[in-house]
Amino acid sequence: MSWITGVGLTAYGKHPGRGTLDLMSDAAAAALADAQLERAEVDGLVCGYSTTMPHLMLATVFAEHFGLKPTYAHAIQVGGATGFAMAMLAHHLTESGVARNILVVAGENRLTGQSRDSAIQTLAQVGHPAYEVPLGATIPAYYGLVASRYIHEYGHREADLAELAVLMRRHASLHSGAQYREPITVETVLGSKSIASPLKLLDCCPVSDGGAAFVVSRDRSNDFAVRIIGTGQAHTHQHVSAAASLTQFGAASSAARAQEAAGVAIGDIDYAAIYDSFTITLTILLEEIGLAARGAAGRLAAEGHFNHDGKLPLNTHGGLLSYGHCGVGGAMAHLVETHLQLTGRAGKRQARNVRRALLHGDGGVLSSHVSLVVERAA
Amino acid sequence: MTAEILDWTRGGAGIAYQTCASCGAVWYFQRGFCPVCGDGNPVTRQASGAGTVYARTSVARAPTEELRAHAPYLIVLVDADEGFRLMAHGDPTLEIGDWVRARFIDLAGRKIPYFEPADGRR
Numbered sequence: 001m002s003w004i005t006g007v008g009l010t011a012y013g014k015h016p017g018r019g020t021l022d023l024m025s026d027a028a029a030a031a032l033a034d035a036q037l038e039r040a041e042v043d044g045l046v047c048g049y050s051t052t053m054p055h056l057m058l059a060t061v062f063a064e065h066f067g068l069k070p071t072y073a074h075a076i077q078v079g080g081a082t083g084f085a086m087a088m089l090a091h092h093l094t095e096s097g098v099a100r101n102i103l104v105v106a107g108e109n110r111l112t113g114q115s116r117d118s119a120i121q122t123l124a125q126v127g128h129p130a131y132e133v134p135l136g137a138t139i140p141a142y143y144g145l146v147a148s149r150y151i152h153e154y155g156h157r158e159a160d161l162a163e164l165a166v167l168m169r170r171h172a173s174l175h176s177g178a179q180y181r182e183p184i185t186v187e188t189v190l191g192s193k194s195i196a197s198p199l200k201l202l203d204c205c206p207v208s209d210g211g212a213a214f215v216v217s218r219d220r221s222n223d224f225a226v227r228i229i230g231t232g233q234a235h236t237h238q239h240v241s242a243a244a245s246l247t248q249f250g251a252a253s254s255a256a257r258a259q260e261a262a263g264v265a266i267g268d269i270d271y272a273a274i275y276d277s278f279t280i281t282l283t284i285l286l287e288e289i290g291l292a293a294r295g296a297a298g299r300l301a302a303e304g305h306f307n308h309d310g311k312l313p314l315n316t317h318g319g320l321l322s323y324g325h326c327g328v329g330g331a332m333a334h335l336v337e338t339h340l341q342l343t344g345r346a347g348k349r350q351a352r353n354v355r356r357a358l359l360h361g362d363g364g365v366l367s368s369h370v371s372l373v374v375e376r377a378a
Numbered sequence: 379m380t381a382e383i384l385d386w387t388r389g390g391a392g393i394a395y396q397t398c399a400s401c402g403a404v405w406y407f408q409r410g411f412c413p414v415c416g417d418g419n420p421v422t423r424q425a426s427g428a429g430t431v432y433a434r435t436s437v438a439r440a441p442t443e444e445l446r447a448h449a450p451y452l453i454v455l456v457d458a459d460e461g462f463r464l465m466a467h468g469d470p471t472l473e474i475g476d477w478v479r480a481r482f483i484d485l486a487g488r489k490i491p492y493f494e495p496a497d498g499r500r
Contacts, residue, residue: 120441130387131407132465135490136437136445141453144435145465149455152433152474194450197436241455241465242407246433 002094004087004226004374005101005217006035007336011177012210012324016112020053021065023107023211027329028066031213036222037101039066042215044099045073046090048082048106048328051122052113062105072099079126079363080275081233082106083212083332084370087359088231090216091372100218106328107211119207126364128239140204140278142240142365144196147280149246151198154287158198160298161279162189165202165321167301168276171308172318174348179208179324189279203279208324212332214339226342230264230373232257240365251288254369255360262373264356266290269373271341271357272312273334276319285360286314289371313351316341331361335372342376383424386489391482393425393491395462404461427480428496429456431472432463444486454478456493466491 008030010023018026024047032039045068047059055061059073072093078085083106090102110119120138127133127142150156166186172178184202192201215221216228234250234257237243259265272291276282286292291312292300300306306314317323317337320330338357340346359372384392385408397404398412398420411418433455440449454468456478467490472478478493 117442120439124441128407134387134485134488135453135465135467136440136442136448136451136485137453137465138437138439138441140439141435141437144437145433145453145455148435148474149433194436194438196439196453197434199435239407241463242405246455 002091002228003217003220004214004228004339005221005224006031006033006037006215007339008034008213009177009333009336010211012208012326012333013179014112015109015209018109018209019113020050020108021062023109023209024062024105025066027107027211027213028103028105031103031105031215035215035217037215039068042068042101042103043071044090044093044102045070046086046102046104047075048086049075049077050108051119051327052109068103078368078370080277080331081361081363081368081370082328083330083335084359084361084372085233087214087216087228087335087372088233088370091228091231094216094218102216103213104216105213106332108327108329109209110326111207111209113209128241132239132241138196140196140199143278143280144199145240146246146365147198150280150284153247154295156283156295156298158190159186161198161203161283162186163298163301164276164279164282165189167306168315168319168321171316171349172322175317175323178318178322179206180322199278199280205277205320205325208326210324210326210329212329212336214332214335224343225377226339226374227377228372228374230258230260230262232261232371234369236367238364238367243365249284249288249366250369251285251360251362251366252290255289255358255371258358258371258373264373268356269358270312271338271351271354272314273338273357273359274314275331275361276315276321277325279321281362281366284366285362289360308349308351313341313354316346316349316351335359338374342374383422386482386491389489391489393427393458393464393480394422395425395458395460396420396422406462406464425458425460429458429478431468431474431476431478431493432457434468434472434474436470448485454493464491466493468493469495
């Protein structure tokens with residue numbers, strides 16, 4: 001068991017003139033203030049990566065810049081799963097006594113720090129350099145392939161996917177930090193321009209600038225009583241061409257490991273924080289993990305099941321699809337929102353009686369999976 | 379003497395794949411050992427170019443200026459008759475489950491596989 005003692009999150013969107021270290025610093029300072037911890041009390045530091053500031057030793061660079069002298073520090077990378085993988089690592093490091101207070105931080109000016117083409121080409125590199133990238137494949141194309149097969153098998157309509165984009169926008173409309181807050185309808189999503197069929201512009205998350213951080217501690221440092229009680233991972237492939245199936249990924253086994261470690265069942269979960277790089281990603285993860293029946297994610301969203309006052313509140317900050325996606329920080333915003341919900345600090349978005357959350361992230365093309373179970377101690 | 383194996387990733391008009399004589403595994407991305415059993419003597423073979431469409435996406439937003447001229451283009455995952463899966467381009471009318479056969483086209487200065495409907499299309 002470990003405690004999430006503080007969280008910090010910037011607004012996502014455009015932060016012109018602010019670089020990776022600036023955005024990381026903003027989020028880190030907010031998380032430390034939230035945890036009521038001083039820099040000197042931080043003895044562990046875990047970072048991800050930044051595509052606008054590639055570096056061999058990002059953790060040490062950040063430690064020097066921010067003013068930390070940790071006894072444990074390094075960066076890790078698992079694509080979109082990095083944020084939750086860092087939380088899992090920090091959980092195990094504090095549990096095993098390696099560090100007392102671990103700062104987990106990410107930030108990137110992914111939107112304003114590079115051209116749109118450059119961002120798209122960098123991200124496409126999760127594809128195979130010889131067998132996939134030369135074909136003009138992009139991340140939306142890899143997910144478009146997945147979507148085509150998944151809806152072929154389970155009979156989703158494109159409108160079912162669109163419902164999840166509408167849901168995330170509805171949530172984002174209640175968060176002042178979200179990149180996109182203007183309400184949209186299923187028709188708006190279906191009418192947005194095609195990117196990689198069946199995915200349209202509003203089925204895809206935006207590219208954002210932003211930063212996110214949290215502190216994972218061995219002991220509580222304040223009144224918050226949010227703890228990580230189970231973690232799990234699964235890695236089934238890297239490249240979509242090499243995936244054994246486009247309808248069964250590692251999400252279920254990863255989530256099952258986390259639930260087993262936590263000693264909870266799926267029915268004990270009352271808040272969900274699920275990676276939503278595309279509407280198809282969210283659809284597949286919800287359905288494979290068992291938070292929705294196969295084919296039912298869109299219908300449940302339309303019925304209000306995932307609303308902040310619904311049966312299973314989901315990504316109440318607006319997710320990657322509308323709060324925004326700045327790389328490693330993208331999914332970390334899901335964890336920050338989970339913490340706000342569990343500590344009763346989500347304001348207009350506050351869900352009722354949230355006690356236990358399941359968080360799930362994926363990297364690559366549903367390649368790497370990380371799941372966390374987090375709860376509010378009684 | 380065996381004929382040279384043509385491999386589009388190395389400039390040839392063909393699709394190559396590998397098999398393991400020891401455990402019978404079949405795979406696409408070439409390497410010097412079997413990824414299933416570790417055997418060090420994989421056999422590289424020439425695929426027939428016949429297969430079935432497993433997934434498809436029409437890409438409207440190309441990643442580079444050079445490829446923009448070709449957009450929209452159809453990217454497919456094809457289950458080759460020999461038992462491996464590959465990514466390629468394809469005729470825009472292709473649907474999942476269609477029987478297909480590969481020919482080779484030039485895309486941005488390199489030869490790539492392009493699948494078209496084969497006889498007996500479902």
